[in-house]
Amino acid sequence: MTALMIQGAGSNVGKSMLVAGLCRAARRRGLSVAPFKPQNMSNNAAVTVDGGEIGRAQALQALACGVELHTDMNPVLLKPETDTGSQVVVQGKRLATVKAREYAALKPRLMESVLESFDRLRASYDLVIVEGAGSPAEVNLRKGDIANMGFACAAGLPVVLTGDIDRGGVIAQIVGTQAVLDHAENEMIAGFLINKFRGDPTLFDDGYRLIEERTGWRGFGVVPFFSEASKLPAEDALDLSRAQTGKGLRVACLTLSRIANFDDLDPLSQEPNVELFMVKAGQPIPGDTDLVIIPGTKSTRGDLAYLRVQGWDVDIAAHVRRGGFVLGICGGYQMLGDVVNDPEGIEGAPGHSAGLGLLALSTEMTPDKHLTRVSATHAASGTPMEGYEIHIGRTDGADRARPFAVVGGQPEGAMSRDGRIMGSYLHGMFAQDQFRAAFLEGLGAQTSNQSYSSVVEQTLDALADHLEHHVDVDGLLALAR
Structure with a gap:
């Protein structure tokens, strides 16, 4: 009242x-x-x-x-x-x-x-x-x-x-x-x-x-x-630099110009055996990185161009040749494919952009936004997970035959044959303790078994x-x- x-x-x-x-x-x-x-x-x-x-x-x-x-x-x-x-x-x-x-x-x-x-x-x-x-x-x-x-x-x-x-x-x-x-x-x-x-x-x-x-x-x-x-979810992109560092798995996240839903990273930043760092404009992706995360973005084609201007496409290709892991989330997932089409100009001028070509996929932007909370199962570990989708565009292609997760019996996301390139539309996945532990263990990292939700509360x-x-x-x- x-x-x-x-x-x-x-x-x-x-x-x-x-x-x-x-x-x-x-x-x-x-x-x-x-x-x-x-x-x-x-x-x-x-x-x-x-x-x-x-x-x-x-x-x-x-x-x-x-x-x-x-x-x-x-x-x-x-x-x-x-x-x-x-x-x-x-x-x-x-x-x-x-x-x-x-x-x-x-x-x-x-x-x-x-x-x-x-x-x-x-x-x-x-x-x-x-x-x-x-x-x-x-x-x-x-x-x-x-x-x-x-x-x-x-x-x-x-x-x-x-x-x-x-x-x-x-x-x-x-x-x-x-x-x-x-x-x-x-x-x-x-x-x-x-x-x-x-x-x-x-x-x-x-x-x-x-x-x-x-x-x-x-x-x-x-x-x-x-x-x-x-210890609380980041409210502004400026807060990303506050991520705490530790020893162990080195995770590099690209600071895209229109980065979106970047609080996906907060649970990782608090893992004592994970060193999370944001790669800023003009900086290369360090050669000793274990996992590169391409996060969500409000402008997939715009940030694909931005990524290339920074030379990060070359760095990612070298990272993959060294046997490193890559995870694309939402817009980052779309970038991993062969092409992003936007015939109606949903995100800007109509046209198409070549993707990074790391997964056999193509994305077409559509006017309808997909907004939903999701219960899923991580395909690689069988671990249950919760998250949400908030995106435009449909993504399909041969690598969808190896899904990142399963939602309601249907495949979600995609993986490369060797499992090192992963893409998913699911945000918020790392806030789930069981999934976060299984994912990090799959990359060879020790986990803390801490409860992220308890830390926030x-x-x-x-x-x-x-x-x-x-x-x-x-x-x-x-x-x-």
Whole structure:
């Protein structure tokens, strides 16, 4: 019946993590709580119980709440396909692909869907904790805004503004935001939080008081940097560099320009006997790599071209000649074949692109998106696994006779004759402990037998504890209306 909104004085200030922690703290108080983000921009998506997709950050927040994922939790999802255009997903379903200026004209029409989803959630839960997007200080984007103050004013929600002290200039972030907002918008802001502090927080006491005096807003606390955040699913491609390293199996993942659903890698990053590293633009694939992962992408043909510009096709060919393993997931699976056809221009200009030729397959892009949760069996080990599919395109060919997995009695994915080249549409497979162990053992690696889901749950509890210790959580929740 009540709601509170967390906005940021900039992008990547830690809003998603704060909302997840507050969701868990509210749940532990016996409240039924749900997350909500009116508009998200991410190629990292999750499949919901109602057959749609939402941003992966909202999936983590829903986990913190202990509730099932639903498209109402993120009614507008923007999935960048090029530098200037994005696919627009509304209440879980693809609406259109538009340029930035076209989206600006579309936004006012989307407010109805945003408020509709929000009202359904508010009627179903004791508390809804809302996350903004970017910063309300971007007043050049204020017209038709559905993500920050435009939504807060339309829904009548109190706002807590979050600043990131780790990047510097946090006083200017908070005070400057007040300076550029109009009076009605400033009236919606009930207070502020300082996030990601390193060192002795008392050293910021004078700055904290100055913000309170300059703005008239109440401070709700200074949150020290939460180092255990690396154990939670990545919410942004920038977070991929945080993958922990160990000794043992060396796994290289290509950082594609439109990389999607990259949290597939999180369970691998926490295996102590796996060294996972991201190969960035301009870097070669190291010669001592055991497994190369070609991840999902929002633009298969575009990232095939990008891969070749980096010279990674040559590196992969050399890796295969040395007897190395390759796993392509979703768009990466499509790249492993002989050709990717897009006659209707679903992902860009109509045409076709030669694949890497490592599997006897061809893919044709189709307008319908496949969104489903999947129970499967890993063909090589007979291990049960869970995952989800979120892709366009159909893939077929001779190597499908050797499937990567079996779904409902039907083959899924493909493998080469020697089993070293593998492709699958299944995301989320490595989050399954039994499958992850069997897969890594098949590559000759030792496994830890750790429970990935338990690690995530324990980390969410630790995050809530962290906020309880440093933030006036009761005061924040009392703001909700």
